[in-house]
Amino acid sequence: GNSVTQMEGPVTLSEEAFLTINCTYTATGYPSLFWYVQYPGEGLQLLLKATKADDKGSNKGFEATYRKETTSFHLEKGSVQVSDSAVYFCALSRLISSGLTFGEGTQLTVNP
Amino acid sequence: DTGVSQDPRHKITKRGQNVTFRCDPISEHNRLYWYRQTLGQGPEFLTYFQNEAQLEKSRLLSDRFSAERPKGSFSTLEIQRTEQGDSAMYLCASSLAPWDRGSGEQYFGPGTRLTVT
Numbered sequence: 001g002n003s004v005t006q007m008e009g010p011v012t013l014s015e016e017a018f019l020t021i022n023c024t025y026t027a028t029g030y031p032s033l034f035w036y037v038q039y040p041g042e043g044l045q046l047l048l049k050a051t052k053a054d055d056k057g058s059n060k061g062f063e064a065t066y067r068k069e070t071t072s073f074h075l076e077k078g079s080v081q082v083s084d085s086a087v088y089f090c091a092l093s094r095l096i097s098s099g100l101t102f103g104e105g106t107q108l109t110v111n112p
Numbered sequence: 113d114t115g116v117s118q119d120p121r122h123k124i125t126k127r128g129q130n131v132t133f134r135c136d137p138i139s140e141h142n143r144l145y146w147y148r149q150t151l152g153q154g155p156e157f158l159t160y161f162q163n164e165a166q167l168e169k170s171r172l173l174s175d176r177f178s179a180e181r182p183k184g185s186f187s188t189l190e191i192q193r194t195e196q197g198d199s200a201m202y203l204c205a206s207s208l209a210p211w212d213r214g215s216g217e218q219y220f221g222p223g224t225r226l227t228v229t
Contacts, residue, residue, distance in 0.1 A: 042222075043203075043221060044203070049217055098145070098160055099160055099170065100145075100157060103154050105152070105154050
């Protein structure tokens with residue numbers, strides 16, 4: 001079956017530090033890949049997506065590249081801000097089975 | 113467009129009671145999904161609808177759970193004879209079918225937090 005594995009958290013960084021949150025997946029075929037973010041007290045929001053191999057999704061300074069050879073979709077940001085503190089979820093979907101499969105989530109805290 | 117809405121936002125019930133949640137999707141979206149999220153975990157897929165047809169149900173969806181989308185617009189999720197293990201956040205999401213536009217990205221509502229005492 002499908003599965004998503006994220007790096008264990010929580011992650012604590014200082015403002016302006018470089019961020020990487022690792023995500024690897026197991027799926028048959030060619031899934032679409034997503035990063036969702038959940039800010040404190042808010043609902044899940046789509047952060048970025050990639051639908052085929054070597055696609056790069058980007059939004060709000062965050063980037064992730066769909067790497068089929070390593071089955072990975074790592075999230076990166078060059079300089080984090082306090083406002084980036086949130087829980088980040090990696091997820092995948094397949095066209096035929098439309099439910100999203102989520103990773104466990106990674107709590108990010110950015111200190112001033 | 114006001115996004116996906118869910119009602120109620122919070123529900124406290126006693127074990128053994130039945131509860132029903134409602135979800136109103138984004139108006140042009142033909143797909144609607146239900147997920148369950150427990151503390152510290154990612155959401156787990158329960159079921160989804162394409163218009164009024166329920167196309168897939170997860171093994172997580174026991175016989176005590178039933179979902180409907182009678183006119184292809186709003187949906188309800190009912191839990192019968194609630195158990196303490198049902199305590200969770202129940203999330204609704206909507207999307208266009210992948211062949212309509214985009215990659216099937218899903219937009220989530222704020223969730224209904226259920227506490228079973």
